[in-house]
Structure formats: C-alpha cells, structure tokens
Amino acid sequence: MHLEQVFVDGSDAYVWMYDPIPFWYYIAGSFCLFGAIAVCLFPLWPPSVRKGVYYLSVAAAGFLGVILGLAVLRFIVFIIIWVLTMGIHHLWLLPNLTEDVGFFASFWPLYHYEYRGAGYEKKKKKKKIKDEDEKEREGQDKKSDMDDTLDSPDTAAETDKHETDIDRVAEEQTAA
Numbered sequence: 001m002h003l004e005q006v007f008v009d010g011s012d013a014y015v016w017m018y019d020p021i022p023f024w025y026y027i028a029g030s031f032c033l034f035g036a037i038a039v040c041l042f043p044l045w046p047p048s049v050r051k052g053v054y055y056l057s058v059a060a061a062g063f064l065g066v067i068l069g070l071a072v073l074r075f076i077v078f079i080i081i082w083v084l085t086m087g088i089h090h091l092w093l094l095p096n097l098t099e100d101v102g103f104f105a106s107f108w109p110l111y112h113y114e115y116r117g118a119g120y121e122k123k124k125k126k127k128k129i130k131d132e133d134e135k136e137r138e139g140q141d142k143k144s145d146m147d148d149t150l151d152s153p154d155t156a157a158e159t160d161k162h163e164t165d166i167d168r169v170a171e172e173q174t175a176a
Contacts, residue, residue: 071097090114 042050074093081091095112096105 067097070094088115088117090116 042053045053070093074097077093078091081089090113092112094107094110096108099106
C-alpha cells in the first residue's frame, strides 16, 4: 500500500484485497432495527402483551432488589459480629455473592467463618513458611527426579526402545 494510487502496467501481479461483510451482520442489524421500532411502538401493543412485559420487568427488578438486599444484609451481619467481637470473629454469609463466578456458584458456600484471635499472626506466619517449604521441596524433588533419570544407566536402555500407546496404558494400569 502506498499513497500514490496510480495503476502502472507492468509484469507484477495485481491483487484485490476483498473482505466481504458477512451475511449475518445484515440479519443482526435488521433485528436491531426492527427491535428498536417495536420498543418505540410499545403503546400500540395489545394490552395482554403490555401486561406480560410489565410483569417481566417487575420480576427482574425484584430479583435485582433481592440480590442487592442480600449484599447489604451480609455486610451488616459481618459488621455487627466484627464489632461485637472486636475483630476476632469474621463471618461472611454467601461469601461468593459478589465474586466473578457463575450464578449457582454465587450462592455456595452458604457462609465462611474465620477466627482471628490469639495466635492468629503466628499461625499465619507458620502457614506461610510451611507453604514456602513445600514449594521448595517440590522443586528439589522435581530437580532430583530429573537428575536421576538423566544420570541413571538403567533408564538409558529403556528410553531407546519404542513405546506404543498399548504398552503405556498397560503400564499405567499395572501402576494403578
């Protein structure tokens, strides 16, 4: 591509870059257009359809109100318990309600309780040290496993033979 749009007859190939608009774009655009027109003509709809749309909108607003009410209720319960226990007990009702999870996962588990009393910081530090030690051991185990397989003369002969899927499945079944 260049700014000088001049056709020069030469020995080079001439190519058109053609990117057509997919047909479903036209269909989706038509649905959007007719949907907007239908919404604007809401006063002309039959009374039974208007009543049905009204009930659906009230149900949706009620559902939204219930979810927001649950969020406020869980916060109030947390604050009351937290203040009465001076920050020692933490109780969350529906802990996944405001998380980015699926609809049904938002309501499970029903509660989450955590005790942060005497010794909580020590337990937290011990757990952190324990997790770091486990990660370090896993890293050393993987490294030692890799070292063993590379240095072992017994495995060198086994790696040279061709292994089929049937042999591998049989070995996994016997190992299990």
